[in-house]
Amino acid sequence: MSTADARAVPSTDGLLPQQRSAPPGAPLPAARRAEHSRPTVRSHPVTARRVLVSEWVKFRSLRSTAWTLLSAVLLMIGIGWLAGWGSNDSWSDLSPQEQATFSPVDITLAGYYLAQLAVSVLGVLLVTGEYATGMVRATFAAVPRRLPVLCAKAVLFAGVTFVSMLAAAVVSFAGGQQLLDEHGIGFGDVGVVRGIVGAAGYLTAVAVLAVALGFVIRSTAGGVATMCGLLLVAPTLGLLLPKGWQEHLLPYLPSNAGAAVFSPHPSADSLSAAGGSVTLGIWLLLALAGAVLSLTRRDV
Amino acid sequence: MINAEHLTKTYGTKVAVDDLSFTVQPGQVTGFLGPNGAGKSTTMRMILGLDAPTSGSVTVAGLPYREHPQPLKVVGALLEARAIHTSRSAYNHLLALAATHGISATRVHQVIDQVGLTEVAGKRAGGFSLGMGQRLGIATALLADPDTLILDEPVNGLDPEGIRWIRDLLRGFAAEGRTVLVSSHLMSEMALTAEHVLVLGRGRLLADLPMSALLAQAASDVVLVRTPAADKLAQALTAIGATVSRTEVDALEVTGPTAGRIGDLARDLRISIHGLVPKHVSLEEAFMDMTRDDVEFHASASHPEDVDGSPAPVGAGSTA
Numbered sequence: 001m002s003t004a005d006a007r008a009v010p011s012t013d014g015l016l017p018q019q020r021s022a023p024p025g026a027p028l029p030a031a032r033r034a035e036h037s038r039p040t041v042r043s044h045p046v047t048a049r050r051v052l053v054s055e056w057v058k059f060r061s062l063r064s065t066a067w068t069l070l071s072a073v074l075l076m077i078g079i080g081w082l083a084g085w086g087s088n089d090s091w092s093d094l095s096p097q098e099q100a101t102f103s104p105v106d107i108t109l110a111g112y113y114l115a116q117l118a119v120s121v122l123g124v125l126l127v128t129g130e131y132a133t134g135m136v137r138a139t140f141a142a143v144p145r146r147l148p149v150l151c152a153k154a155v156l157f158a159g160v161t162f163v164s165m166l167a168a169a170v171v172s173f174a175g176g177q178q179l180l181d182e183h184g185i186g187f188g189d190v191g192v193v194r195g196i197v198g199a200a201g202y203l204t205a206v207a208v209l210a211v212a213l214g215f216v217i218r219s220t221a222g223g224v225a226t227m228c229g230l231l232l233v234a235p236t237l238g239l240l241l242p243k244g245w246q247e248h249l250l251p252y253l254p255s256n257a258g259a260a261v262f263s264p265h266p267s268a269d270s271l272s273a274a275g276g277s278v279t280l281g282i283w284l285l286l287a288l289a290g291a292v293l294s295l296t297r298r299d300v
Numbered sequence: 301m302i303n304a305e306h307l308t309k310t311y312g313t314k315v316a317v318d319d320l321s322f323t324v325q326p327g328q329v330t331g332f333l334g335p336n337g338a339g340k341s342t343t344m345r346m347i348l349g350l351d352a353p354t355s356g357s358v359t360v361a362g363l364p365y366r367e368h369p370q371p372l373k374v375v376g377a378l379l380e381a382r383a384i385h386t387s388r389s390a391y392n393h394l395l396a397l398a399a400t401h402g403i404s405a406t407r408v409h410q411v412i413d414q415v416g417l418t419e420v421a422g423k424r425a426g427g428f429s430l431g432m433g434q435r436l437g438i439a440t441a442l443l444a445d446p447d448t449l450i451l452d453e454p455v456n457g458l459d460p461e462g463i464r465w466i467r468d469l470l471r472g473f474a475a476e477g478r479t480v481l482v483s484s485h486l487m488s489e490m491a492l493t494a495e496h497v498l499v500l501g502r503g504r505l506l507a508d509l510p511m512s513a514l515l516a517q518a519a520s521d522v523v524l525v526r527t528p529a530a531d532k533l534a535q536a537l538t539a540i541g542a543t544v545s546r547t548e549v550d551a552l553e554v555t556g557p558t559a560g561r562i563g564d565l566a567r568d569l570r571i572s573i574h575g576l577v578p579k580h581v582s583l584e585e586a587f588m589d590m591t592r593d594d595v596e597f598h599a600s601a602s603h604p605e606d607v608d609g610s611p612a613p614v615g616a617g618s619t620a
């Protein structure tokens with residue numbers, strides 16, 4: 001119903017509010033004029049669902065969002081197909097041992113490694129873009145309790161990431177197996193569903209981690225650098241540590257914990273799939289707790 | 301109605317807002333005056349719950365802003381720094397904010413029309429001029445048709461037509477019994493818009509009074525006199541109790557008697573007068589006097605000591 005319709009319909013006692021409150025004999029035309037100059041604007045209490053709709057409008061109305069998401073999808077598929085084709089092409093160069101431990105699932109999902117970067121950048125940007133432009137003041141003026149905004153952004157971006165990365169992983173796997181030719185496997189084989197759903201799940205965890213860190217760090221450069229450091233640099237730098245330390249620290253990094261979830265052939269000192277899931281969950285809880293603290297304790 | 305009680309905000313050792321208590325009444329435009337850095341914007345952010353007070357509290361319509369179920373319905377705000385994502389269109393910006401309160405797209409189009417941005421509603425806000433950005437900010441404030449408007453420097457970047465539009469808008473809002481708090485460092489603009497003023501200097505409340513009282517404070521009782529017989533006239537004026545200072549060889553600044561009285565006196569003494577002008581103290585000057593040293597408001601305009609500090613008091617100047 002439009003606002004004009006709403007005005008035209010009298011309330012149950014047949015009187016407009018102005019008529020009811022006006023003293024008898026008060027000039028009605030003036031009251032009518034006032035009513036016309038101030039049309040009733042229908043608004044409703046802020047709810048989690050409404051904040052989610054608002055975040056969806058924001059998400060879909062930035063061109064950079066679509067491009068970054070598309071790049072994550074293309075990286076996932078492109079690298080998976082490239083790895084499938086390359087592995088098949090150079091199969092005869094592999095040692096017998098390499099051929100024995102070759103994982104057709106891992107190789108066609110290898111794109112996750114770069115896709116997680118695009119997802120990180122997008123997740124951080126969804127938050128820090130608001131801080132950089134000042135939009136965040138408008139956002140928190142509309143939702144002054146603030147935490148619904150964290151929830152909405154995290155839920156929305158987790159959903160978008162899971163759906164798009166699951167689709168990308170399926171396409172990457174299917175095409176990659178075709179390119180692997182006789183070395184390829186099918187969807188029904190052991191570890192395939194776990195690999196595909198697990199990779200999408202891991203990227204979803206990365207998405208939430210990025211959104212939460214965005215609220216903690218607030219700057220795009222800082223947020224992206226932190227995500228890269230955590231996901232890419234830390235696992236590599238960790239290899240410089242003494243062997244005894246490595247096995248106690250490295251499996252608990254988010255990237256390695258994630259790999260433990262979806263890779264059928266994880267590295268030797270990897271956690272179990274359940275252990276990896278719990279570890280990822282703890283990382284998420286820590287980051288979200290940091291975001292909650294930042295939102296409730298700090299000024300905008 | 302906005303009610304602040306002992307509102308204080310410190311950043312490290314710097315006190316931005318210092319024990320501020322005031323009430324903004326509905327039904328009139330209240331001006332928030334002060335030089336840059338006086339704490340106007342910080343106070344406005346605290347009203348909106350964007351900054352938390354170090355101590356004290358502020359409520360809008362009886363509740364802290366964040367506790368209202370429909371905050372945009374309670375307060376529409378335009379903050380000084382732009383609060384718009386530069387890559388998003390004006391329409392989508394408003395639509396996203398409207399969505400938090402379940403406000404229709406029809407209303408979004410309505411406020412875009414109202415502020416005159418219809419033709420550029422689909423363009424990125426980042427490409428907007430200062431004035432267009434300001435209009436979009438005002439559209440944001442009007443979105444939920446709020447009972448209170450808080451506008452930080454709304455006329456910044458607007459052309460004369462836009463400034464007049466804002467003035468009419470604010471007056472119209474107040475006339476409907478709503479609350480309007482508008483900040484400015486432009487005293488002259490305030491004088492045309494506000495009916496009540498809160499003057500801030502270095503975070504402290506220097507004055508809380510009707511605009512008419514502020515204008516009366518600013519009205520000057522100084523008369524500038526130009527005469528070739530400055531010494532003689534100065535002595536005669538001093539004799540009747542005026543405070544006189546000499547600004548040039550043939551010019552006096554006289555505090556006390558009216559221009560008419562000075563003219564009559566000169567005629568009686570057969571002194572020719574080449575100029576006789578009541579000094580116009582501009583609102584800007586009055587305002588700057590008020591806020592210059594963070595002094596208490598009453599110390600500035602009404603005490604003659606200030607005038608005594610001027611160069612060449614008559615006793616020394618005329619006899620030397």
